[in-house]
Amino acid sequence: MHINPGRIRAIRDGEAHGPVIYWMSRDQRVSDNWALLYSLDIARRLNEALAVVFCLTPRFMGATAEDRSYRFMLDGLKELEKRLSGLGIAFILAHGDPGDVIPSLIDDSRAGILVADFSPLRISRTWKSMVAGRTEIPFHEVDAHNIVPCWIASQKQEWSAHTFRLKIRKHLAEFMEEFPDPRPPPRPWRESVDNRWNAPADQDAPSWMIRSGEQAAAAQLERFISEDLDLYASHRNDPTRDVQSGLSPYLHFGQISAQRVALNVMAVGGDHSEFLDELIVRRELADNFCYYNEHYDSMDGMPEWARTTLDDHRGDRRDYIYSHEELECAKTHDDLWNAAQLEMRIRGKMHGYLRMYWAKKILEWSESPEDALRTAIRLNDRYELDGRDPNGYTGCGWSIGGLHDRPFGERPVFGKIRYMSYGGMRRKFDVRKYIDRIFQMADQ
Ligand SMILES: Cc1cc2nc3c(=O)[nH]c(=O)nc-3n(C[C@H](O)[C@H](O)[C@H](O)COP(=O)(O)OP(=O)(O)OC[C@H]3O[C@@H](n4cnc5c(N)ncnc54)[C@H](O)[C@@H]3O)c2cc1C
Known part of the structure; x- marks a missing residue:
């Protein structure tokens, strides 16, 4: 083999x-x-x-x-x-x-x-x-x-998706190969094994609950390819359409291989570069960050320019400051943020586009960037099925600490960190429709 x-x-x-x-x-x-x-x-x-x-x-x-x-x-x-x-x-x-x-x-x-x-x-x-x-x-x-x-892929921490993309492309042809089927080992294990399973399976899960396991993962990939892949590039940032693959919990627990996902997507033909870029470049860049930066889950691991600008704005007045508990219980003045937080708590998976907004608002409503990053990571790790993952530390770092990003126009609290607003979200998608859907889910 x-x-x-x-x-x-x-x-x-x-x-x-x-x-x-x-x-x-x-x-x-x-x-x-x-x-x-x-x-x-x-x-x-x-x-x-x-x-x-x-x-x-x-x-x-x-x-x-x-x-x-x-x-x-x-x-x-x-x-x-x-x-x-x-x-x-x-x-x-x-x-x-x-x-x-x-x-x-x-x-x-x-x-x-x-x-x-x-x-x-x-x-x-x-x-x-x-x-x-x-x-x-x-x-x-x-x-x-x-x-x-x-x-x-790289022997050092990469500073952006751009630099990493160039490096990873050089190796893709070599590693993007088909897998052989596993065949039984030549001998059986000598001792008999009787495993103790100490947690019951979730019997009465509602229909929107994400099912676990390799079979469920393979079915999700098949469904995504046949129904949503063609819409991914145009609608992936619309949480009311939900055309993302839904594969992150399976990828996180390794119930499906990213290489299998890429091979099957490439096999259907057509241009799926937007999806493959997220799946390959962004995902493997997150591993690169955590592997080469021991401070991957703290402000110490963020780029120098971002720490400096956030420091400059440490003393800025915050219009709202929420405690960890208020955020956890979705008790803010912002109905979109509350709905996103609820989606994560109820379903175990917040839509990807809202994750950026969600984390950036935590920066806006926290006493310090350090508090914000800690809170975002704690909530993300606790409630997302795909949490405790390099993608999570990198996503929170990107939103709050300017990781793999560049400076934008300066503004209070954020300094030169990229900002996102409620109005901007309203221009991108039907915010009311999303909020109503999540509250209906919460009532079930
Ligand atoms: C604040 C914040 C927190 C995040 N936390 C997590 C997390 O805990 N776990 C997690 O897997 N992802 C996280 N992400 C990245 C991204 O939002 C999710 O991977 C994506 O929404 C998962 O849904 P999907 O599988 O349907 O995504 P799709 O859009 O269908 O993407 C397919 C796969 O590509 C990868 N991918 C997509 N976007 C990104 C990205 N921005 N960075 C890295 N990989 C990406 C993921 O493996 C994903 O499963 C976070 C992003 C932000 C901004």
């Missing part, structure tokens, strides 16, 4: 003897998963068994077992367990901190090699260095999330 070696890097090299463990984290799927394909390839070469391990921590970046995103993830993992078992691959749902759980699983199973998928986020990097420090077997990392592996 050919897997481009550029997708893989060794956290620790060495010769492998024994079963293979794929520690799955960010890429929670069977189909189109380079980390799984690579693990299967090693298992075949070693004539060994393979287990996929997922570590369930009681809290993950502020999410608890009661949260919708946690349930969404568990529903997806249950489907994954079935699909893996159909391929003769054991799935172990381990409970606890990966820094403890993975090393003891390696000991118990006498595993010969560990494979992990890639994430640029702090928590994942900390876990990996803990695991590396407590184990001795070879440990490889595969970027199964990005089309062009993050470390190949």
Whole structure:
């Protein structure tokens, strides 16, 4: 099986003897998963068994077992367990901190090699260095999330989509390849596995609720391509039309591969460059930012010009200042903002165009840019199904901290940060229609 070696890097090299463990984290799927394909390839070469391990921590970046995103993830993992078992691959749902759980699983199973998928986020990097420090077997990392592996797309933090686009284009032809089908490993896992699932599935979900899992993700992609793709370029900024793909929760949990999305979109023909630019350039730029900037979720990580201009306007009078709780409960004077906040709370996904407005108003109504960024990230991570993602830190940074953007005309509070107004939104789409729709949803 050919897997481009550029997708893989060794956290620790060495010769492998024994079963293979794929520690799955960010890429929670069977189909189109380079980390799984690579693990299967090693298992075949070693004539060994393979287990996929997922570590369930009681809290993950502020999410608890009661949260919708946690349930969404568990529903997806249950489907994954079935699909893996159909391929003769054991799935172990381990409970606890990966820094403890993975090393003891390696000991118990006498595993010969560990494979992990890639994430640029702090928590994942900390876990990996803990695991590396407590184990001795070879440990490889595969970027199964990005089309062009993050470390190949660019070797430094890029300052704009423009500079990144030029770099990523050079590598796209090489990495935009079809995936082979996963085939069963040569041997079964020795120990039998009986997973403990501690959260019930969401039985009575309303129709607008986003369904979890690889099958739901594939169906959403098919629906988007047949119904909305042709309207994307012209109507994607109209929240009343909702022609966005709706794929971000699936991409976030790795229930669908961005490369699969790109391949299927390109296969239908026509010019879909606007969509592909968001999916490839903007999404992979977010990974680039979080990978190369350790302050990705604070004002310290924002560009110098933006911090300076925001500093200059620190003392400006704010017409409204809202507390975190007032914002969380959608209790502002602005009915559009309240509706967007409600959409996020109820559905777990705010329309993309409103996310910019939403975050910029938080800057306008907070005591300081630092407070604004903290609040936006906290709400985004808590309520968006696609939250806790490089796209979220980058989106909040773009809106509030001028990240990947340029200076605009100077105005109070914002300085030279790009501004968005209620009037501007009204000129773009039927604000009343959107608000009414969200309040109807809230009444259901
Ligand atoms: C303040 C703010 C917060 C955001 N928080 C998140 C978040 O937590 N998680 C998240 O996935 N996206 C986030 N975004 C980016 C974007 O709004 C969402 O990815 C998009 O709205 C998701 O809906 P969709 O899948 O239907 O998008 P589509 O428009 O159909 O786009 C397809 C895919 O392209 C990618 N994409 C689209 N726009 C962007 C963008 N601006 N930056 C990076 N990737 C993009 C996403 O992976 C998306 O799923 C945020 C943007 C802002 C301004």
